[in-house]
Amino acid sequence: MTTIRDVAKKAGVSVATVSRYLNDSGYVSGEAARAVADAVKELKYELNPVARSLNTKKTNIIGLIVPDITNPFFPELARAVEDVALTYGYTVILCNSDENPEKEKNYIETLRKKYIDGFIVTSNQLDAPHYANIPLPIVALDRAINANIPTVASNNREGAGIGTRALLERGCKKILFLRGPEELNPANDRYEGFMDVIRHSGIEHHVAICPFHFTESEKIVESILQEQKDIDGIFASSDVSAAGALKAANTLGISVPDELQIVGFDGIAMGEMLSPGLTTVAQDIYKMGAIATRVLIKRIENQTEEQHFYEVPVELKIRGTTRSVEE
Amino acid sequence: MTTIRDVAKKAGVSVATVSRYLNDSGYVSGEAARAVADAVKELKYELNPVARSLNTKKTNIIGLIVPDITNPFFPELARAVEDVALTYGYTVILCNSDENPEKEKNYIETLRKKYIDGFIVTSNQLDAPHYANIPLPIVALDRAINANIPTVASNNREGAGIGTRALLERGCKKILFLRGPEELNPANDRYEGFMDVIRHSGIEHHVAICPFHFTESEKIVESILQEQKDIDGIFASSDVSAAGALKAANTLGISVPDELQIVGFDGIAMGEMLSPGLTTVAQDIYKMGAIATRVLIKRIENQTEEQHFYEVPVELKIRGTTRSVEE
Structure with a gap:
């Protein structure tokens, strides 16, 4: 393998000069630069990326x-x-x-x-x-x-407003909002966006904290839907939670979208695989x-x-x- | 920052000796080794992992x-x-x-x-x-x-046999096998496993080449089910294809599992989110x-x-x- 020493010898300069040239780390005369460039080309010298990292502190x-x-x-x-x-x-x-x-x-x-x-x-x-x-x-x-x-x-807050309006425009009279974990900023922004719209709508609503996790969301929604049979819309802060809600509705024999409409948030590929396909506020992930x-x-x-x-x-x-x- | 020179000075040995010791790349006397070890400890010297890579050719x-x-x-x-x-x-x-x-x-x-x-x-x-x-x-x-x-x-071949038998034991009389891409070894092994079992069953079957892709699988299955209305079982070589098959059945108003049973292969998490949940030959991914x-x-x-x-x-x-x- 060609080494930096071979390049220096060929170019008639010191190893330090070759190193300065290759690593762009100090003064090299125009003449020396040309000689090194020619030697590198002729010898097909490839700069060792690890050695280079040591100088440049960069690894790509x-x-x-x-x-x-x-x-x-x-x-x-x-x-x-x-x-x-x-x-x-x-x-x-x-x-x-x-x-x-x-x-x-x-x-x-x-x-x-x-x-x-x-x-x-x-x-x-x-x-x-x-x-x-x-x-x-x-x-x-x-x-x-x-x-x-x-x-x-x-734009999580605005997006949640869009999702909420989608349910209102489609006639929902009592909406369950599946709020994500409270320590999560995007989840909180989506909650704000939901409240921005629902607050002025006069529509009855219910908020439940719900992790972005399929099985847990399914359980939470199943228990809520059993108690509050008049819920006719669910807006979930994540598609995974929405999938859990859809599954819960199926288990309880509630027809989606005839008796219950569901909107998710995320736009992950899984949404279209569900039956029916999930309406969602899609992020451009x-x-x-x-x-x-x-x-x-x-x-x-x-x-x-x-x-x-x-x-x-x-x-x-x-x-x-x-x-x-x-x- | 402490350098290798500081360590050498402290230990009263050469830089080369410290380097040989740290990189385990040559003879170091017991006395020198102890002196270097003490100096490293005392100065809290951390070996630069990039410099180390240059010697050991390892990066972890x-x-x-x-x-x-x-x-x-x-x-x-x-x-x-x-x-x-x-x-x-x-x-x-x-x-x-x-x-x-x-x-x-x-x-x-x-x-x-x-x-x-x-x-x-x-x-x-x-x-x-x-x-x-x-x-x-x-x-x-x-x-x-x-x-x-x-x-x-x-064990793809054996696994496909298990999946096929699952459909036979549940009364399927005409089975569609969604074979994966022919250039894929695991897909071919699953095909062999399906044939091992179906060949001796006397049950009518149909094999369709089908990429491991949701929308394409959905289209392929939809067109086959429209032509062959007596298919009552589908074994798909991947869960994504099985999800496409389930969606096609839903679109055509074919009830799963009453009129059509479906088994997938993979065991990805998405399977349980579908309605009904997907029966599958689960790999331990x-x-x-x-x-x-x-x-x-x-x-x-x-x-x-x-x-x-x-x-x-x-x-x-x-x-x-x-x-x-x-x-």
Whole structure:
């Protein structure tokens, strides 16, 4: 294998000069630069990326921290991050945090030492010291905002308003809102958006805290529907919860959408596989991941940022769990 | 920050001696070793992992190559790989290949130069030169076997026999088998398993090639069910195809499981969210990922391997798309 010494010999300069040239880390005369460039070309010298990392402290690797890749929202996000990273010559390390601050901290610490270039993070811990003091570029995705960390998120509040109106326009008279975990910013924004619209509608409503988890949502909705048989609309803050609600309705023999209409939030691929297909407030998950990756790489490469908060619009996708709009 | 020079000075030895000691790469006298160890401890010197990689050619990073993380089989696999890797102090780079040999080749080439320690690969290209000649530990998951590459897979053929018998025992008289892509080994093994059982049953059957894709499966099944109204059982080689079949039945107003019974293959989480819940031949996806990771890390760490082929048993999960067994 050709070494840096071979290149230096061929170019008639010192190894230090070759290193300065290759790593762009100090003065090299025009003449020396040309000689090194020619020698590199002639000898087909490939710069060892690990040696280069040691000089530049860059690896072209970014970390993606998600709570759990098996939650169907995150594979679509991961796919976008990897696709866009690849076009910039970056690869992606996948980290499942389980929302555990210790795990997040360990990941950041371990990968920082390996000169990872930056992180895209979906976490509720963004104000925790391991993020606040991190000496690396970082972009927050979907969740919580720290003033120093650029954030990419959907217009959750507005989106929830759209979902709520979809149920009202279709004649619902008593709506159950499945609110997500209270520690989750997007869930709270969706709750606000629901309240913005329902508050002025005069329509009866009921709010239940409900984790973004299929079986638990199914159980919660089954028990509520058994007690409150006049509920004719459910708006769930996540598609997984909406799927649980649909399953509960099926179990209880409640016909969807004739007796009960359901709207979800997320737009994950699973929604169309359900019967009937799930009407949902769809986030542009791929676009969120793509923007976050571009913003991160810009920061890594010290390019100026235009903005600090990126809001990605949602879109109402009408499928079979809702009826036609009443005239 | 403490440097290797500070350690050498403190220990009263040369930088080269400290480096040999830390990287375990040459003779160091017992006295020098103790002096270096004390200095490292006292100065709280942390060995730079990138510098270490340059010496050891190890990074404690492994690559996971999957066709597409948004196919719901792969997030569960990725989760297992990451969980197990973490317990051994390894992190995981996620690579979506889209079954594109050029993309796979580029990933392997790029990551090899960064001293990645090995790869876990789900690919149909395992006989391609970029795998056959790779100078790194590699483990094949789910797909195809190359004599030099350890493989972890389900007992697909046997599993398909179990799924087929489940339909026969429940009274099906005409069964549609949704065979996966012909270039896919596991799909072919499942086809063989179906034929093993159906061939001797005297039951009428029909085989359709069907990609592991929801919408395409839905269309294919819808058109077949419109023509062959006496089909009363469908065995799909993947849960995603089974979900498409269920949706087609719903669209056509065919009652599942009363008029038509459906069995899938995979055991992904989405199966229980469907209505009725999907009866399926469940692979132990997490276990497959966990075994592959352990085998890979053993190879990386030059531990002896006990075996070359790991077969993970499947399990029939009965849910709502099948009826009770006929007496």
